[in-house]
Amino acid sequence: MNIRNPVAGRGRFVADAGLGILFVATLVVTATALATSWGGRYWLFDGAAGAVAGGIALARRRHRLWAAVAGLTVAAVAILVARSAGLPAEPGPTTALALSVLVGSAVRTLPSRPAGAIAVGGLAIVLGAQFAFPPSGTVVGGVAGLNVVGWLAALTVGLGLRLLAARRRAVAEQVRRDERLELARELHDVVAHHITGIVVQAQAAQIVARRYPERAGAALAGIESAGSDALAAMRRVVGLLRDADDAAPTSANPEQLGDLVRRFEGHGPAVRLRLPDGEDTTAWPPEVTSTVHRVVRESLTNIARHAPQARSVTVTVARDREAVTVEVVDDAPPAAPRYSHRSGYGLIGMRERLEALGGTLRAGPCPGAGWAVRASVPVPAGSRR
Numbered sequence: 001m002n003i004r005n006p007v008a009g010r011g012r013f014v015a016d017a018g019l020g021i022l023f024v025a026t027l028v029v030t031a032t033a034l035a036t037s038w039g040g041r042y043w044l045f046d047g048a049a050g051a052v053a054g055g056i057a058l059a060r061r062r063h064r065l066w067a068a069v070a071g072l073t074v075a076a077v078a079i080l081v082a083r084s085a086g087l088p089a090e091p092g093p094t095t096a097l098a099l100s101v102l103v104g105s106a107v108r109t110l111p112s113r114p115a116g117a118i119a120v121g122g123l124a125i126v127l128g129a130q131f132a133f134p135p136s137g138t139v140v141g142g143v144a145g146l147n148v149v150g151w152l153a154a155l156t157v158g159l160g161l162r163l164l165a166a167r168r169r170a171v172a173e174q175v176r177r178d179e180r181l182e183l184a185r186e187l188h189d190v191v192a193h194h195i196t197g198i199v200v201q202a203q204a205a206q207i208v209a210r211r212y213p214e215r216a217g218a219a220l221a222g223i224e225s226a227g228s229d230a231l232a233a234m235r236r237v238v239g240l241l242r243d244a245d246d247a248a249p250t251s252a253n254p255e256q257l258g259d260l261v262r263r264f265e266g267h268g269p270a271v272r273l274r275l276p277d278g279e280d281t282t283a284w285p286p287e288v289t290s291t292v293h294r295v296v297r298e299s300l301t302n303i304a305r306h307a308p309q310a311r312s313v314t315v316t317v318a319r320d321r322e323a324v325t326v327e328v329v330d331d332a333p334p335a336a337p338r339y340s341h342r343s344g345y346g347l348i349g350m351r352e353r354l355e356a357l358g359g360t361l362r363a364g365p366c367p368g369a370g371w372a373v374r375a376s377v378p379v380p381a382g383s384r385r
Contacts, residue, residue: 016058019101023054026094034088045087049078050094057098060105068118071102075125079132089133089143091125096143099125100150107158108165115162119155126151172348198226257296261315268304269330274316284324288377291353292317292326295361298350299328299373307332307371319379323359326375333369350375 027050034043053074060067078090091099099122106118126147133144201223209216261271284292296315303310310332318325351361359377366372 012061020054020058023050023057023094023097026097027051027054030093038088042088045078045082045085046090046092046094049074049090050092050098053091053095053098057101060102064102064106064109065114065118068102068106068121071099072118072121072125075099076128079125079128083132089129091129091147092143093146096147096150099147100154102154103151104154104158104161107155108161115158119158122151122154198223201226257293257315257317260293260297260300264300264304268300268308269310269312271300271313271315274314274318276317276319284319284379287357288324288379291357291359291375291377292324294353295326295350295373295375296328302373303328303330303332303371309333310370322378324377324379326377327372329366329370329372331370334365 027047030050031043031047034046053071056067056071056074075091075095078092078095082088082090103118103122107115109115110118129147130144205216205220205223257273257275261273265271296317300313300315303313307330310330313328313330316325316327316329318327354361354375354377357377359375362372362374364372
């Protein structure tokens, strides 16, 4: 399975668990302070408002826009009730913290207009708290200031992460454009390869037609078959050039994997290469052979960059009736930073290219230690290079 989703899920769970603990701690500290300074049960309303706002913040991933709207509504109601009933200033610290999370999350992820609306709504809550409970150098003033700081922090962090995500998207798009240019060069090679074969067969057919007219039909059938193979190959490669796809193949043959492995061994661990026994690799379409080369190259590059502790790598290329499979496995010890590094821009081209060819790509940790990349590329029946 693709490792990015499970790792991201665990990361979100840990972050939300830590946030939940922080909410509880803030609730306890605030309740204690209010019980000490105000006495009685004045802390109950603030605790209830904070608990509701905190719960909404923890559930924000389900629908960030409506979660932010709900959190702002809770804060607005809390201000009105506290002002009219003579209760401690609202939003309290827990609610302010929850609003910071909701506003920051909305600014970071929502489209521009909803994100701007939520940011303005957060500012309205801050101003409403200032007017309802004017700063006076007391605890009330401290609560109002806390809301200002929380809103500014949410806006700053949310915008910063939003800009960072935009930059990452721009870099990924540049990767896509560069790889489509490389794919266009491969398309030229594929077309030239097939057209050259057709021309040669056509020339031979002319000679056969003059000398042995009865054999002309077989020669023409060969030309027709070569033309069909050329059209099928071009359709597959051109399909990868759609705007939604990206890839960066290398015009390479399976037999060139040995050279690739030897170059890698000079900069990384020992590599064991296993190729199909007795397999006629010339029967593989060019887009399949170049994809195999690309998967191995990108996997070995990732190992050299992000798994320097690896001592050995096994590269296995196999062919069954319907597909060519590639597996690259290393034995590096597990390390937390490795997951995010392994999911960089290099996998974008591989994954989209394989999916466009009808294949699959899986990357993830091996049981105990090591990392595995497994790719499968369908080979159309009867295809020839």
